[in-house]
Amino acid sequence: MSDLERELEQELHRVLDPIAATPIPARRQAQARGATRALLGGAGAALTLKLLTGVAVAAAAVTVAGAATTGSLNPSDWGQKVTQQVADCKKKLADGQHGIGDCVSSFATQHGPAVASAARQHGDGNGNANANGNANGHAKDKSKDHPAATPRSGSTASPTLEPEPVDQAGTHPPVTITPHP
Amino acid sequence: MAQERYEPGSEADFERLYRNTYHRILGTLIALLRDRDTAEDCAQETFERAYRNWRTWRPDAPVEAWLQRIAINVAISDRRHQRLRQAGEMIRRLGRPAPGPDASTLAERSDLIQAIKKLPTKQAAALVLRHYHGYTNREIASALGVPEQTVASRLAAARKQLQAVLGR
Numbered sequence: 001m002s003d004l005e006r007e008l009e010q011e012l013h014r015v016l017d018p019i020a021a022t023p024i025p026a027r028r029q030a031q032a033r034g035a036t037r038a039l040l041g042g043a044g045a046a047l048t049l050k051l052l053t054g055v056a057v058a059a060a061a062v063t064v065a066g067a068a069t070t071g072s073l074n075p076s077d078w079g080q081k082v083t084q085q086v087a088d089c090k091k092k093l094a095d096g097q098h099g100i101g102d103c104v105s106s107f108a109t110q111h112g113p114a115v116a117s118a119a120r121q122h123g124d125g126n127g128n129a130n131a132n133g134n135a136n137g138h139a140k141d142k143s144k145d146h147p148a149a150t151p152r153s154g155s156t157a158s159p160t161l162e163p164e165p166v167d168q169a170g171t172h173p174p175v176t177i178t179p180h181p
Numbered sequence: 182m183a184q185e186r187y188e189p190g191s192e193a194d195f196e197r198l199y200r201n202t203y204h205r206i207l208g209t210l211i212a213l214l215r216d217r218d219t220a221e222d223c224a225q226e227t228f229e230r231a232y233r234n235w236r237t238w239r240p241d242a243p244v245e246a247w248l249q250r251i252a253i254n255v256a257i258s259d260r261r262h263q264r265l266r267q268a269g270e271m272i273r274r275l276g277r278p279a280p281g282p283d284a285s286t287l288a289e290r291s292d293l294i295q296a297i298k299k300l301p302t303k304q305a306a307a308l309v310l311r312h313y314h315g316y317t318n319r320e321i322a323s324a325l326g327v328p329e330q331t332v333a334s335r336l337a338a339a340r341k342q343l344q345a346v347l348g349r
Contacts, residue, residue, distance in 0.1 A: 004340060005312060011293040012313040016208040024203045027196070027232075028225040
């Protein structure tokens with residue numbers, strides 16, 4: 001036996017042996033658990049704590065991502081910024097783009113992949129206009145503006161340019177369309 | 182270890198078991214936990230858990246080893262929730278003067294005992310069972326439900342850490 005082990009035994013007996021002289025309390029019944037233990041102890045409390053922490057972290061991530069994208073802490077500003085961006089992107093459609101998905105996506109990803117991920121979550125309500133606008137919006141516009149248009153023969157059909165929108169207010173100069181080769 | 186015979190499920194036998202083993206269980210918990218009050222609370226918790234399973238205890242297993250295993254599990258749970266409980270205690274004692282140390286607490290103020298309390302619970306438990314209760318490694322392995330080699334590893338790690346902490 002090493003010195004440490006010997007000292008360990010002596011010390012444990014010195015400290016713990018006097019306990020044998022103390023009176024034995026009455027056995028506690030199962031119902032008499034301490035209020036603090038019942039409130040704060042147990043696996044349920046640990047699980048609740050983890051759940052609350054997760055919700056708080058997720059909320060903080062969405063807030064930070066929204067603020068980083070729009071430069072504002074006010075969530076109502078986020079919707080306005082995205083709506084504005086969608087409008088801007090639609091104006092650029094005349095440049096020969098198909099849909100506004102890429103345009104809006106570049107806005108969402110300008111602060112990096114982390115922001116883009118959160119922006120997609122945050123834009124679930126107003127962002128659907130961005131993401132779905134690429135496919136659905138284009139098809140809808142077609143059906144509205146060209147009700148008698150014949151369906152395309154296939155997916156390999158060459159894209160056609162949309163007619164230039166009429167500037168009713170007359171505030172913008174006419175856009176010159178340069179056909180792509 | 183206790184040599185008395187007990188009948189599983191017998192109320193009278195469980196009360197006798199409580200009287201015969203309370204001090205030894207409390208000794209283990211005092212060595213593992215931060216203070217005497219917590220150890221007494223956990224000793225009661227140990228016997229509550231044991232009582233709930235008393236009908237299913239098998240007499241072929243040493244009854245004190247079974248209780249020590251429950252006590253160590255209670256101590257592990259208690260250490261895990263120690264920070265939460267400390268916050269609760271702080272709120273409960275707000276505005277009251279801090280209680281002075283009693284004689285038993287002063288007796289437990291030993292560098293070695295304090296170093297044991299800072300070890301991982303399973304290592305500290307192996308030390309206490311080996312060097313205070315006098316269990317063999319095989320008996321500790323049986324009590325804790327782990328291989329004998331694991332007990333030896335825990336004891337070696339605990340001694341090494343104690344030496345480092347105490348500077349020996």
